[in-house]
Structures are given as C-alpha cells and as structure tokens.
Amino acid sequence: MLKQCPVIVKREILYMWRDRGLRNILIIGSLLGLFLFMGIYSQPRIDHISTAIVDLDKSGASRKVIAELKNTQDLEVVCYPDNFEQLEELIKRGQVTVGVVIPENYAKNIALQRQTKVAVFIDGANIIYATNAASAVLRVTRTLGAEVGVKTLIARGIQPDQAKEAYQSIDIREEAWFNPTLNYAYFLVLPLVLNIWQQCCMLASCMNIIGESGVRSWLQIKVSGVSTFKLFFYKSIVHVGIFMLIILPVYFLAFVVFKLPLNCGFITFLLFTLVFAISLHSVGTLISSFSRNAVDASRFGMVIALPSFVISGFTWPLAAMPQWFQPVAWVLPQTWFFQGINYLFFKNPGWEFMSCYFLTLGIMSIICYSLAALFTHGLKARFR
C-alpha cells in the first residue's frame, strides 16, 4: 500500500506543475490578491471625510461652527464654496461628501435668541462614507447645540453652572471592541484574500476526478488495478497539502510583514484553514465526479465559489438575510469558514464555541467525499 504512495504523489505534483494555467493561478493568485487588497485599503480608516462649508454669515459665531467641525477627526474641511449652488455641484461631482451651510445672520439670530438653522448635506451614494459622516455630524450637532444652549440660558439670566448642567447630562464613552480603530483593512483584507484563495483551490480541486478520468491515461490506471480509493486518497492529500502550502506565505506576509492583528493562536488559525481546505476540496471533488468535462467542472465550482463570500454573511450580516435563507447559507462550507475566521481573527471565543465550526466542516468533508466516491464508482461501472 505504502509503496505506491510516493509514485502517485510525485505524479500528481508533476501534473499540477505542468498545468501551467493552474500553476500560475495557485502560486500568484492569493499573493497578488494580498498586495492588491492591502493597496486598496492602504488608508483603512474612514476619517478626514472631505467637507465643504458655505459660510454665508462670516461672523465669529459661524467661525465657531467651522472650528467645531474641524475639531472632529472624521471630517476634513477642504473648501469654502461661496454659495449653495457651488456646494451642490461639488457634491454631485463627488468631490466632497459633506456640505454645511451656515445661514446669513447666524450670529445675529443667536444673539437675539431667534431660531436659526444650519443645514448639512451628506452624499449618500456611498453609504460607508455617509454613515460615518452622519455619526460625526450628529456628534457635532450635540456639542454645538450644548454650546449655544448654554449661552442662551446664561443670556436669559440662568446661573452659568446650572446652564452647563442642563446640557452636561451624561458623559459617554464610546468603545469599538475587537477593532478599536475601526480599521477597514483588518476587517476586509484577509477575508478577501482568503476568498481568492478558496476560488483558486476550488478550481484546482474541480480537476481532481475529471482530470484523471477525462484523459486517455485513465485506461492505464484502470488496467493497472490500482485501487481508485488509494489513488484519489493520495491525490487529495497532495491537493490539500498544496492548498496549505500556498496560503502559508500569504499568512506570513499578512501577520508578520503587514502586521494584521490575530487574536487567536496561529496554530488554531492554521488548523481551521486546514479543515476548511479539506472540506472545500471535498466539494470540488464532488463536482468533478459528476461533470462531463473540466470546463463544466470549473463552471460549477465557480458558480458556488463566486457568490459564497457574499452569502457567507461576512459583510452584510446573516442575521439581516431572510429567515428561510439563513439555513441555506449555512450549507456552504465557505459560510462556516468566513464566519469562523471572523471570530478567530477578532474575538478568539474559545474552543468550546469554535469546536462546532471544526466539527461541521469535518462532517461536510465526509459527506462530500462519500458522495464523490459513489459517483465515481458509478462512473467506473459505466466504463467497465
């Protein structure tokens, strides 16, 4: 049994090496992805959102508002258009995200305790920006309201400390757990790279059976009397081994060079990746066991692998998807994987919680491999 092992392993490695297209994809796909996404998210925090202020008042009070806006890290005042039309144009062209209009007679109205309105416009076309801009504006609104309110109260003859107290209700401390700086790169880069990696691996594993049974040399194998189980067992070991091998440099770059913070132990993370690689490979094997040819197998594989990231609920949360759809999403190993790495990467919730993820992926592999064996057996029978 063991004697044939190195021969099959060697042949499989040669086969994968000589499939030049696949080789390039496997070797550089994930690495290229890592550099690309690190580049895209090289400024991973949404602060300094470009803001334009139309100051129609140009008084001390209006400059206070501007100072208040400048004070927040989230907004960055980039220009001062003369009127609303210019501001509108800037927002339309996407050159600024936030526009603020301070009305004429702003200072005068405040002094006279007449109502006055500051208008804020936010470009909602990109809601990642809009959401953050809105948070910043809401905070400025509160401080601004308090400042003016205290002044108004004092002008009305209320004691200064009472006036302050009226507005100083509670101090709020805000903490973002697990990702305190709200770093978008931490959130998205590694999963996106892993997404590319899983697609590459899917392409490779889709060749597992059809790559063998779809070429004439399959006859040689059949005649040689080698057990199909043994053949595909060793082939699969090579595949999974290679999948792990190509993700190692990516992990090295991600955690050592780019210093992405990993909250769980590296070994656990690697182990989880391995379990997923096996389950992914089992799905690919299953697909390749019933496909007519390599192109169809790759197409099927991609039909699953492409939307799996979105389905996994990594970005748009699973909880926000329709009730009935959620169990469907959990059928894909990718859902378990992407949810799992989110927990491991940020939260490290402990073995008790994660064991369920490991277990499910394991069971999925067993099911898919068994089904693939069934189909392949049928295939063998057909050509007998």
Added chain:
Amino acid sequence: MEPVIIVRNLLQKTGRHTLFNGISFDVLPGESFGVFGLRGAGKTALLHILAGVDRFKSGQVEILGYNITKSEKFKRDLGIVTQEKSLFLDMTAGENLDFIAALKKASRVNVYSVIERYELKDFLSEPVTALAMGAFQRLSLACAMLNRPKLLIADEIIKDFDLYSRNLILKELRQFQAEGGTCVYGFSSIEFCEQMSQVGWLENGQLHIYEPKEALVEWDRQVKFYSEQSDGHHA
C-alpha cells in the same frame, strides 16, 4: 503558364525545432502536386501554410498570384480538406453545408450540386459525428468544393474507409482536374504516388521534387536499404 503556387525559401520553426529549412517549389495549373512524407515530416504544417492557416517564419508564398502574407483574396478560390476533422461537429451535415456555403458566399445552386454529386442527400439531417468515415470525407470534400475553387488542398483525403466512397471521391477529384483545377495532396502511403503529376518528398526540413515514378524508385531503394541494414545486424 503562370504557376498557381510559388514557394520560395520557406522557413518554419515551431518552438526550437526547425520544421522547414528553406523550401522552394512551384505548382502549375491543372497539376496535382503530392506532398509525401512519413509521420511528423510536416505535411500538414506545409499544407496549413499554403492554405493560409498558419503563420510562417520567413520566405515567400504566392498563391493564385497573391502574396499570402499580404492578401486574403486567394481564399476565394481555395478549398481545403483537413486531416483532422474540421467540420462543425455539433451540427448536422446539411447545416454544415449551409453554413460553410454562407462563409464562402457560395450560391444555393452550388450547394444542391455538391449534394447531388457527392450523394449526400440521405445524410443531410444526420449529425456529422454520426457519419461513417467515408460519408464524412465525402461531406468534407463537398464543403471544400462549395465555392468552386481553383485550388484544392486535401490532407490525407483517402483513408481506410469504404470503397464506394473512395471511388466516388477519386472520380470527383479526376473530374475536378479535368476541368482545370489544381490540387495539392498530402499523403503518407506511397501507392498514391501514381495519381500525382509531381511528388514533393518532405524529409528533414527539405523538400525534394520527384516524378511519381522516381519517387517510387526512391521508396523501394530506401526500403531495401533499411532491410539490408537490419539483416546485416542479424548476421
């Protein structure tokens, strides 16, 4: 008489391998020029160059008066039967005729005439993959003849298929030449030599021109030579 094909110093390389090392020859109108060679000698490669399918490294190829690196016009008067099946395998015989006629801008009349001449009526609605080799080859030739070409390039047109088809094809080819058509054949069994007016023997990147009889003599000489050599070993 202006030659139909003029080849001068044709050089072709595939990868690091030099396939043709400066080939020159002419083919006159009405001739049937046979490209002979054993497997791997480059018959198909040469015919594909003449048909304007493959690029070549250097040299001059003129067909029907056109330099084929500069013009595509010679293809209007060209018919080709390839060694590997090149009809549309997912279509029926009739669809193939119809479609290739459209590609060649051949008229309906021509389509009907080749159906008749090659006796394809019964196969028209059959998928080409289901055709027997003989019928398939008749169809291939029919498709090549759709545009009433002046030059026919046929690669291994006679294979081991039924004698009826073989006879029909040979008859039509004779007819084609009688009407003034020029043929270039690729073949690998020496007995077809006699049907040719000239034989180009491809070997080691060179093309030697023989009269058919000379070619036969040369073949016999080589066969003898090698058998004597191996006998010598035994002794």
Added chain:
Amino acid sequence: MKQILNIAYYEVVQILKDRILFLIIFFVPLLYTLLLGMIYASSILQHVPLGIVDLDNSVESRNVVSAFENTNNFNVIPEIDTYAGLEKGMKNGTVRAGVVIPDDYSQKLSQHRLTQILIVYDGSNLIYGFNTRRYFQQVLNIFSADHTAAYLGGLGMSKQEITNVMDTVSVNMQVWYNPTYNYNTFIFPGLVILILHQIGLLGIGLTITREKERNSWIQYICAAVPQWKIFMGKALPYFIVNFFNYSLLLWVVARFVNVKVEGSLALILLLGLLFNIIITSLGFVISLYSSNSLQVVRYLMLLSIPLFFISGFTWPGTQMPALLYWLSRLLPYTWMAEGFRWVTVKDLGYNYLNITIIMLSIIAAVTLFFALTFSKRRNPPVGEGLVVNSRNTYPSRF
C-alpha cells in the same frame, strides 16, 4: 449582411445546443441578481442586537434603557444583564453592541456630578460597526435633548420657553441620494454591472476557443470571409442577449429588489450600449487569444472580485495608491459602475457624465479595433511539451 446573419444564426444554434452555455447566458445573470436580492432583502440594517447592562436599576437608568428600546434600530436582548454576560455575548455574536450604565448613575445624577455611560459596539464587522455607531449617536442626541428639556422644566421654564432655547440652533441633516442608508441602493448597481460584465465576457469568451477546440476554426480561416464579418456575426447574438439581460436586470432590480433606479432613460441606454459593445468585443478578443475554454473560465472568474474592489465602487479610488487608481481607470468596469451609479442613484445629467461617456467610447473603440482586425493566421502548433490543459484540449469524459 446575409453572411453576418448566417454566422449569427449558427452561433445561436450552437448556444442552444450547449445547454450549460445557454443557462449561463440566459439564466445565471437573473439567478445571481435574485440571489443577491434575497441576501440583501432587508436592505436597511436594523434591529442590531443590543445588550444593556443596567447596574443601577433606577428610574433614571431605566430611562436610558427605554430610549434604546424605543427605536427600531436596536433590538434589546434581555438575557444579557451582566458585564461578563455582555463580554461573552459580544464574543459569540449574540449581541453586536452594548450599553453599560454604572451602579452610581442615578445617585451621581441627583448630585449633579458627572457620570459616565459606556457604549460598546462590535468592530469585527464594520457594516455593523459603522451603523451601530450612527444609531448610538442618534439615540444619544434624543436622550440628551430629553434630559435638557427635563432639567429646564425643573427650573420652572415653560414648554414654549424650553423649545425656544433648545431650538436656537438646529442642525438640519439631509442625506442625499440614499436617505435611508439603503444597502441595496449602495451596492446593487455595482453588483449588477459586475454580473453583466463577467457573464457577458464568459459567454462570448468561449465562442472561438470552442471552435479552436473542435478544429472548425479552420473553416473560418480558410473561407474568404473578412474578419469584421466573423466578429459581427458571432457577436450579434451575444450583443442582443447582453442588452436584453441589461434591461431585464434593471427592471428586476428596480421592481423587485427595492433599488433606487432613477435618471434619464436615454443615458442609461447609452451607457448600456457602450458597455455592451465593450463587453462583446473584449470577450471576442479574449476568446481569440486564449488557447482553450478552461483557461478563459478560470481566469475570468477569478478576476471578478479584484475588479469589483479595485473599481472604487465601495472604497473610493482616491484613498488608494496612485498606481492602483490609474490601473482601475483603465478598466471599463470602473467607468461603467461609476457612471451607472451617477445616473441611477444620483440622477445626474449629460454634463456630469461627459468624461465617463468619452472614456467608455475610447475603450469601446480600442476593443472594437482589436476585435475587427485580428489576424486570420494561427501560430503553428508548437511541438507539444510537457504541459497539461494548456493546449486546445482539456480533460473531458470520453
């Protein structure tokens, strides 16, 4: 013209015969759109699971709790009532945000001393993170206002006076284009264009590799049919189907998926037309220069995600290194996705889109040029080295 129609007719025949190809170009775009529509069905992130740890348990602290209970944005999970429980809940995902009210809250409040409420949210999913942060600010603004009003009431001011004081300055915040922060409106235009882009390329991208694999490409090469006719004929069915898909998806998205699709129809059609020309000619060129279908499928599919993210559709290009930004500007997807958003979401007119239209036209001209003027000569088949799946064959059941 007859020749073109003939080539087109037989291309259709081939599409119909290849059942999987047929499914891919007719149903997969719709299928993906419906799938994504389902995933993003709720489209506005609400009911963020929130744990409130009320260590004070007084009337005042319950005011805070009810402020959070009274909004749709949060869904208070009652099981979480200790700090440790909150920590655990945040770790295992039961809650995505938390509020901690200290045990001396009401006491300090009555003594007019500063007291601190802690709010936490989950930064591990920033879609939750960012939205929760905004919702917190909203609740706090309301809560603060209530507090101030109550305090001033305690000073003996009348309701009218209180409103007058508090409304001296009001900030009127308007979110343009997508006032409800609808995730569909944000992401869907880009995804639909991506689907059309990828499936469009995949469909026509196999048109010539298929012929090469079956060797029938020789028939095209040897016939005296000019290149442009081959392209026109082969591209015509795909062009029509793509345009059909473009309109169909737009309609589905606007009608069933709750995506805002506005803007001038003429502009939408113009963009679609240019985009479609690019896709069909680019796919044709890809097919011309690829050795087999397997290669096309592999590379095309892998490109989808990088394409989407580099385009700056979610994370603006101005935040990227210049090299990536300029690279993205060479891609038709970037221009189309941006232009499409500008028309459908922002409802902008011609004068805002002139650069987009010019760029798309240039790209279309370039791809068309390559599609129309390809050489009708193959490179001679190279003496087969030790390579797998790289020639015009690939494993297939025999």
